[in-house]
Amino acid sequence: MRLSNFRYTLPKTRIADHPVEPRDSCKMMVLNRRKKEIEHKTFEDIASYFKKGDLLILNNSKVFPAKIFGQKEKTDAKIEVFLLRVLNREAGLWDVLVDPARKVRVGNKIYFEEDVVAEVVDNTTSRGRTIRFLNPETDVFSLVDRIGNVPLPPYFTRKSKEADKENYQTVYASQTGAVVAPMAGMHFTMPLIQKIQKLGVKILPITLHPSLSTFHAIEVEDVSKHKMDSEYFNIPYQTAMEINETKIKKNGRVIAVGTTTCRVLEANATVDGKIKFGQGWTDKFIYPPYQFKVTDALVTNFQQPETTLLMVVSAFAEHRFLMDSYKTALKSDYRFLAYGDAMFIH
Incomplete structure (x- = not known):
């Protein structure tokens, strides 16, 4: 076909x-x-x-509400982090997409609400990164339930709402x-x-x-x-x-x-x-x-x-x-x- x-x-x-x-x-x-x-x-x-x-x-x-927003260390640039999949829950390792990707490099730290910090440990694709959450007590799924946004399909022209x-x-x-x-x-x-x-x-x-x-x-x-x-x-x-x-x-x-x-x-x-x-x-x-x-x-x-x-x-x-x-x-x-x-x- x-x-x-x-x-x-x-x-x-x-x-x-x-x-x-x-x-x-x-x-x-x-x-x-x-x-x-x-x-x-x-x-x-x-x-x-x-x-x-x-x-x-x-x-x-x-x-799960997989889109969360943080700030890059030093510059305070706003970074969107889209959590794709957990690689190792105990180690806090995740595959993610970041935007804007050009501002996010290996070794950078991203700060989120509730004093949660993640470090970029690898590049995967053009927008893809592997990050490690540095707060060992943080349950990421619980965190995103509180601060995350629903990842609506890309064909939607509107932003996600609480009802989603x-x-x-x-x-x-x-x-x-x-x-x-x-x-x-x-x-x-x-x-x-x-x-x-x-x-x-x-x-x-x-x-x-x-x-x-x-x-x-x-x-x-x-x-x-x-x-x-x-x-x-x-x-x-x-x-x-x-x-x-x-x-x-x-x-x-x-x-x-x-x-x-x-x-x-x-x-x-x-x-x-x-x-x-x-x-x-x-x-x-x-x-x-x-x-x-x-x-x-x-x-x-x-x-x-x-x-x-x-x-x-x-x-x-x-x-x-x-x-x-x-x-x-x-x-x-x-x-x-x-x-x-x-x-x-x-």
Whole structure:
């Protein structure tokens, strides 16, 4: 497949910059892969597509307010520090992005609120640095909860608000470490989850902490040559066992909420459609054509053009059918991207 196959025009007016309330009142486009049919629903209708024996697999990754501001020693220059991932929690080591990068060099110290100090110990990329927090008693995650800003996607033109700390998050988020929200899961409410469970659907977690590579431009026309960044994942033992039992008995479907969940399941699949439990790092890249081994249905959002997220969905729905459905969505006033509407593919 070529990058140009995933190109479409997305007007800025279709990018939702605030969520609807309640979350499950958003629109939902339903794609039937076998019949090539499209239905228009609201997200709260999704329960009607589930049945007893199905497994709904959620990504419980939790976004933390990863943008913090400090001052450079001596010059007092204001420095934005974007915490990407913790390298060694005990040692206080983090991979970060800094802005303005030209002012931040190895050996510099950056001072934050509450007398917290970090030292730059290495360069990684043009804006990337490795820093060490020098206050051994500092819990960085607790610090950013107090002083940090939510890292909204770069396609938002507004600054983050206090409300985004709750809105840019799933209601079931529990495992802190993401700088990008698992977007498809943001449509669920607790009453809707309880309604689905009463149908006899088991709801089980996995963890994958999405990275900023979600938004990186693909720079090769031949998409097979694109390399994904590695991202941390964890598949609990119970989740793996329930999936494997469902695949053996064939008494239900494995429904993945989001491309992140789908990628974790497929990255850990055996040839017979079972998966392995455990944690690690994955750079699984799914694009058409791809034979899905575990995922039977997919909940997703409307994705940006020419992104790896769009490619995963395209591989699952069938490329031409998906791109035609996007044309329909644009004509039908669907809202796109993180705070936008939903799609259910079965």
